[in-house]
Each structure stands twice: as structure tokens, then as C-alpha cells.
Amino acid sequence: MPTIDPELGVRLVSKDYKRDFRERQAVIHDGASWKLERRQYFEEQNSPSRDALTRGDWQEVLRLFAETRDAIMAKAREYDRRRYTFHRVRIVEQPVTPYVQWELYSLVQQDELGGNRVRIVTAEQVADAEKAQQLPEIVVLGSQTLYNVIYSDNGQPMGAIRFTDQQQVRSWEHYIQSLYKVGEDIASYFAREIAPLPAPVP
Numbered sequence: 001m002p003t004i005d006p007e008l009g010v011r012l013v014s015k016d017y018k019r020d021f022r023e024r025q026a027v028i029h030d031g032a033s034w035k036l037e038r039r040q041y042f043e044e045q046n047s048p049s050r051d052a053l054t055r056g057d058w059q060e061v062l063r064l065f066a067e068t069r070d071a072i073m074a075k076a077r078e079y080d081r082r083r084y085t086f087h088r089v090r091i092v093e094q095p096v097t098p099y100v101q102w103e104l105y106s107l108v109q110q111d112e113l114g115g116n117r118v119r120i121v122t123a124e125q126v127a128d129a130e131k132a133q134q135l136p137e138i139v140v141l142g143s144q145t146l147y148n149v150i151y152s153d154n155g156q157p158m159g160a161i162r163f164t165d166q167q168q169v170r171s172w173e174h175y176i177q178s179l180y181k182v183g184e185d186i187a188s189y190f191a192r193e194i195a196p197l198p199a200p201v202p
Helices: 014-026 048-055 058-067 069-082 098-113 166-182 186-194
Strands: 010-012 031-037 084-092 117-122 137-141 145-151 157-163
Touching: 010 014, 014 137, 014 145, 014 157, 031 166, 048 058, 048 098, 058 069, 058 098, 069 084, 069 098, 084 098, 084 166, 084 186, 098 117, 098 186, 117 166, 117 186, 137 166, 145 166
Parallel strands: 031 084, 084 117
Antiparallel strands: 010 157, 031 137, 137 145, 145 157
């Protein structure tokens, strides 16, 4: 597993990270990005479906997800125009947390409609890499920029550390790609492990 030295990066608060991410992603053509998502709980901001989950209104969650289909398809068409692909590796522990169950409903829809390409890796598959510490949250944009996304202990977003050193960017890109290769397509994982579950209790 590659390492990260925060001293070699630039710390960005949440609003600056979001802006920097959007600007850099928007100009990628004929390229790909890779995301590694490890934590089993996040505090999503400005998400009506996440708020519905917190209230325990699972039917409203599903209704809101259905409403996003047109927006996801529009994003997929934009990605196709730019010949751009966003890959996600989602590490999942069992039993799944209510957050992960909620998120996988969103991710399987994005994968189906072309907004993201998602594969699932189990916690057991990365156990050897986590003997010292849990894997970080990482995004690599277009082989040029690496973000180590930072969260508080309770899952609140706290911005990111940006790296542009090509050796570090490529080492993490290759690592996430290796996990993607051994991961399971979200569609089959979801059908077997998630779809049969009862509505999550927040």
C-alpha cells in the first residue's frame, strides 16, 4: 500500500476542496478518475435522502433516489462526451451499517445509469494492508491530482489534502486500480447482499 505524507500536500478546507475538485474534474478529457472509499459512516451534507434515512423514512429515501435518475443520466452523457470515466472502489464491512446500505442503493443506480463505475471490495480483502491503520479516503483525478479526503471521528467532512507530485499520484492510482480489478461489480454484490435486507434502522 502506498503512503501519504501530509507535509507534502496542500490542506484545503471543505469549501475550497469542493471548488478545486469541481474545477479540476471539469477539464478532464480522454481520462479517468479513481476513488477509494473506506469509512463505514459519513455525515452527508445537503442530502434530502440522507435526512430521510436519519428520520427512518426508507420509502422517502427510495422515492428521492428515483428522482435523481435524470440527473445521473445527464451526467453520464456529459462523461461520454468528454470520454471520461469515474471509478469507485467501495470497501464494505459486514454487517453493513445503515449508512452503507443507504449509499449502496445510490451507487448501484449510478453504476447502472453510467454516472460511476463501482466495484465492491470486502474488508477482509484489505486486511493485510490495514495491519497498521485503516486505509484513507482517496480520490485521484485524471492521473494528475490526488486528494486525501479528511473526516472527523464522527464522519463530518473536514476538507482534504491535495497532492500533485506525480510519483505519489500514480502510486495511489495504481493501488486503487488493483483493488478495482479484484472487486466485485456492484450489481451482483447488491443483488446478493443488499437487496434482501430489511429497511435500515438509523
